[in-house]
Structure formats: C-alpha cells, structure tokens
Amino acid sequence: MDAIRQGNRVVLAQAITLAESQRAEDVMLAQRVITELLPQTGKSVRIGITGVPGVGKSTFIESFGKHLTAQKKKVAVLAVDPSSTKTRGSILGDKTRMENLAKDPNAFIRPSSTGSTLGGVADCTRETILLCEAAGFDVIIVETVGVGQSETAVRNMVDFFLLLMLAGAGDELQGIKKGIMEMADAVVITKADGENKKLADLARANYQHALHLLNVSSSGWTPKVSTSSALENRGVADVCTLIETYLETVKANGYFEATRKEQNQLWFHESLNSQLRRRIMQSKKMSTRLAQFESQIASEEILPSAAAQQIIEEFYRTSL
Numbered sequence: 193m194d195a196i197r198q199g200n201r202v203v204l205a206q207a208i209t210l211a212e213s214q215r216a217e218d219v220m221l222a223q224r225v226i227t228e229l230l231p232q233t234g235k236s237v238r239i240g241i242t243g244v245p246g247v248g249k250s251t252f253i254e255s256f257g258k259h260l261t262a263q264k265k266k267v268a269v270l271a272v273d274p275s276s277t278k279t280r281g282s283i284l285g286d287k288t289r290m291e292n293l294a295k296d297p298n299a300f301i302r303p304s305s306t307g308s309t310l311g312g313v314a315d316c317t318r319e320t321i322l323l324c325e326a327a328g329f330d331v332i333i334v335e336t337v338g339v340g341q342s343e344t345a346v347r348n349m350v351d352f353f354l355l356l357m358l359a360g361a362g363d364e365l366q367g368i369k370k371g372i373m374e375m376a377d378a379v380v381i382t383k384a385d386g387e388n389k390k391l392a393d394l395a396r397a398n399y400q401h402a403l404h405l406l407n408v409s410s411s412g413w414t415p416k417v418s419t420s421s422a423l424e425n426r427g428v429a430d431v432c433t434l435i436e437t438y439l440e441t442v443k444a445n446g447y448f449e450a451t452r453k454e455q456n457q458l459w460f461h462e463s464l465n466s467q468l469r470r471r472i473m474q475s476k477k478m479s480t481r482l483a484q485f486e487s488q489i490a491s492e493e494i495l496p497s498a499a500a501q502q503i504i505e506e507f508y509r510t511s512l
C-alpha cells in the first residue's frame with residue numbers, strides 16, 4: 193500500500209493487473225487495496241479523450257501530456273478498448289504509440305485493459321483511476337476509440353470529455369454518432385495545418401454553432417470548440433486553459449462534486465450488472481446450460497428473454 197502511495201510504478205502496475213484479473217480472489221484483493229487507499233484518491237482531474245482511429249489521438253495526448261509534465265504535473269494515460277478482446281490485439285495498446293511521453297518520468301501509460309464485457313472493462317478502468325490517484329497522479333487521461341459504446345462508459349467516469357474530430361470528413365464518414373457530440377465538453381479539430389487550416393477554422397465555427405444548439409447542461413458550461421496542430425505545435429495550451437476554466441466553473445457551482453457522486457452511484461449499479469453476469473458466466477454448471485440455451489435460441493425453440501430468465505432462476509437455485 194505504501195509503495196503505491198509513494199508512486200512506485202512497478203507495484204502500481206501489479207495492482208492494476210490485479211484489478212483487471214478475472215479471478216475472484218484477485219478482484220477481492222484489489223478491492224481491499226483500493227478501499228484502503230480511498231483517502232488518497234479523488235484529487236486528480238479525470239479527462240476522457242475520444243475520436244476515430246487516425247484522428248490524431250495519440251499525437252494529441254502525447255503533446256498534451258508533455259505540456260502537463262512540463263508544468264511538473266504527473267500524468268497517467270489509460271486506454272479503454274473493449275474491442276481488443278475480439279481481435280486479440282489492441283488498437284490502443286500498441287507500444288509504439290506515445291513513445292516520447294512513455295519515456296517521461298512523470299508520465300505513466302497503461303495500454304488497454306482486457307475484459308470480456310464493456311462493463312468489466314469499465315469497472316477496472318474506474319479502479320485503475322483510483323489506484324493512479326493514490327499513486328499521486330494529478331491528471332488521468334482515459335482514451336477511447338470514438339466508434340463504439342465505450343464512450344458512454346468513459347463519459348461516466350471522467351470530469352471532462354474531449355472529442356477530437358477531423359475537418360471536412362463529415363460526421364458520418366468519421367463514424368461519430370450524434371450522441372457522442374452531445375457528451376462532449378469540448379471538441380478539438382485536429383490537423384489544423386497546411387491546406388487543412390481553412391477547413392478546420394470553418395468546421396470550428398460550424399461545430400460551435402451546433403453545440404450551442406445541442407447542449408443544455410446543468411453544468412453551467414457551454415461546450416467549446418478549438419483547433420490544434422501537432423505539426424505546428426499549436427492548440428494544446430488552449431485546451432489546458434479551457435479545461436482550467438471549465439473546472440473553475442463546475443467547482444464553483446457544485447456540479448463537479450455532484451457529478452462525481454452520481455458517477456459513484458452509477459458505478460455501483462453497473463457493477464452489479466457486470467458482476468452478476470460474470471458470476472453466471474464463470475459457473476461451470478451454468479456454462480453447460482448457457483450452451484444449451486444458445487442452441488435452443490438458434491433453433492427458435494425458446495424466446496431469448498425467457499432463456500435469460502430461466503438461467504437466472506437456475507443460477508439462483510444452485511447458489512442457495
């Protein structure tokens with residue numbers, strides 16, 4: 193425990209691995225460790241960053257992270273990428289990403305956590321955030337690919353949600369769903385350099401207009417749009433200032449605290465869902481029954497919802 197409080201990265205990484213484990217004993221041990229560390233958590237700024245592959249996330253996070261470490265801040269970058277379980281490789285876990293930041297003694301990069309369900313991944317990412325906070329990280333960046341469901345999960349565990357977008361590609365082309373736009377506290381148009389600069393400025397004005405219409409938030413904050421260029425080393429400082437202003441606003445009006453409390457309640461309910469599911473999936477008896485139900489569903493002998501109800505009832509009976 194003390195090793196984590198002192199910022200020992202090896203022990204921190206071990207604790208995260210424990211939290212990510214599928215084994216019940218590991219999960220319980222991780223929970224005991226985190227519970228003891230709770231008084232040292234909660235003091236970081238939690239930032240979610242999303243955008244489609246190729247938009248420039250790793251490039252942006254790298255310069256954003258370097259900007260923060262230059263101000264003597266400790267930065268942790270975590271990735272949420274549940275799709276990696278399907279491909280057995282990770283879009284976000286690639287070691288060559290953010291090489292410069294990875295070498296920075298004040299940065300900690302944790303590639304994608306693996307999990308069989310989004311709920312499981314979200315659970316352990318939340319625990320990882322707490323572990324990093326106990327280890328003294330001031331800013332925690334949670335990165336996700338903006339094409340799936342993981343954005344909502346990430347939105348529900350961070351204080352500030354940043355969406356990276358390309359100019360001129362069209363929202364649909366980028367696979368960005370309207371809902372994601374509504375979740376954003378800020379949008380950054382990336383690659384605003386060279387011939388793209390004009391397009392980026394135009395997109396900025398358009399998105400700013402669209403966001404004004406979209407978001408009516410109780411946070412007292414109107415989402416902002418800015419542009420950035422990693423090539424010209426521009427835009428990152430603006431985003432930092434923007435986040436500071438946001439934090440001042442929501443801390444003053446109570447929204448920050450209220451949202452964190454709400455997020456904990458949501459975590460509890462999501463966890464209940466994912467743990468119940470995991471318990472059923474891990475039970476040997478149930479795995480045979482699951483397979484039987486799957487084939488019955490395939491041959492249309494049983495209604496899927498009725499099958500789910502039966503599984504739960506059988507599981508309940510066997511665990512009494």
Ligand code: GDP
Nearest residue numbers: 244245246247248249250251383420421422423
């Ligand atoms: P990710 O998949 O979202 O993480 O995107 P990357 O950060 O890997 O960037 C994708 C590509 O865009 C790379 O070839 C980068 O060099 C390029 N790129 C990233 N940021 C910029 C930028 O600001 N300007 C230009 N011109 N290219 C960029």
